[in-house]
Amino acid sequence: MKKFYYILSCLFLLNSCNSNIGRFPEMFVGTWNSDNPELKSNEVWTKINDSIYSGKSFTMNIQKEELELIRKGNNWYYIVLINGQNNDEPIPFKLIKQTNSKFIFENKAHDFPQLIEYNFRSANNLVVYLRANGKEYEEYFNKSK
Numbered sequence: 379m380k381k382f383y384y385i386l387s388c389l390f391l392l393n394s395c396n397s398n399i400g401r402f403p404e405m406f407v408g409t410w411n412s413d414n415p416e417l418k419s420n421e422v423w424t425k426i427n428d429s430i431y432s433g434k435s436f437t438m439n440i441q442k443e444e445l446e447l448i449r450k451g452n453n454w455y456y457i458v459l460i461n462g463q464n465n466d467e468p469i470p471f472k473l474i475k476q477t478n479s480k481f482i483f484e485n486k487a488h489d490f491p492q493l494i495e496y497n498f499r500s501a502n503n504l505v506v507y508l509r510a511n512g513k514e515y516e517e518y519f520n521k522s523k
Contacts, residue, residue: 410519456483
């Protein structure tokens with residue numbers, strides 16, 4: 379019986395640690411500022427409804443990308459629209475892998491990136507990785523209070 383309570387206590391502790399990060403996709407909501415002072419970039423996410431989250435990406439205070447998280451059926455997609463690129467057509471990335479704090483979206487048909495990973499290190503710290511063909515770019519973000 380003592381072992382049962384020990385295991386139950388450990389599970390409760392693990393669950394409370396994970397709850398500090400948040401739940402997908404609500405954890406995206408808010409303003410995320412890059413910790414790279416030279417780029418001065420940020421992402422701003424809002425919830426439209428339970429199936430659509432809208433984001434905007436800025437660099438040097440100029441909007442660079444329109445972003446969306448969209449649920450279609452049982453699948454989630456990360457959609458990027460960059461003016462002047464891809465014939466002004468949105469670029470979809472399908473959610474292929476997730477944990478409590480890491481979300482990987484993929485589009486093998488796109489040149490770069492083919493993988494976009496959002497790794498929430500805490501409720502207020504995020505690393506975004508862009509990957510393709512052995513190349514990787516990473517950017518660290520902090521959530522505005």
